[in-house]
Amino acid sequence: MKIMVSACLAGENCKYNGGNNRNESVLKLVDGNEVITVCPEQMGGLPTPRVPSEICDGLVMIRDGQNVDREFRIGAEKCLDIAMREKPDLIVLQSRSPSCGVKQRYDGTFTGNLINDSGVTAKLLMEYGYRVVDVEDLDL
Numbered sequence: 001m002k003i004m005v006s007a008c009l010a011g012e013n014c015k016y017n018g019g020n021n022r023n024e025s026v027l028k029l030v031d032g033n034e035v036i037t038v039c040p041e042q043m044g045g046l047p048t049p050r051v052p053s054e055i056c057d058g059l060v061m062i063r064d065g066q067n068v069d070r071e072f073r074i075g076a077e078k079c080l081d082i083a084m085r086e087k088p089d090l091i092v093l094q095s096r097s098p099s100c101g102v103k104q105r106y107d108g109t110f111t112g113n114l115i116n117d118s119g120v121t122a123k124l125l126m127e128y129g130y131r132v133v134d135v136e137d138l139d140l
């Protein structure tokens with residue numbers, strides 16, 4: 001099986017604060033399978049560490065009001081290109097991220113409120129019919 005995963009779940013230090021979201025279930029899942037790691041925010045040209053972002057009225061902004069929507073869209077398109085080329089059987093993404101969140105994301109007020117919506121990359125991949133799973137729903 002070929003699996004695409006959020007790079008931070010595989011232990012890559014690509015998270016906004018320079019850390020990762022290493023996840024033992026993901027590591028177990030990828031063991032013995034072909035794995036493609038992606039970090040759409042880095043692939044869109046954003047640095048690590050970086051200021052956290054949220055989707056505000058349809059645009060991705062960082063807390064000080066700077067618009068980073070273009071970088072997020074570029075990263076999402078690059079992930080889609082990779083998916084179209086590699087044809088993963090399953091895509092596992094990190095929860096609640098403005099890029100990778102599948103079921104929920106922060107609401108754009110930078111107050112910790114969650115809403116039922118997806119991040120930019122997760123949404124694009126689902127629109128194209130890929131099997132996208134939130135890491136919290138990984139059933140092993």
Ligand code: SF4
Nearest residue numbers: 006007008015039100
């Ligand atoms: S963009 Fe996705 S892969 Fe990159 S750090 Fe954020 S959640 Fe992880």
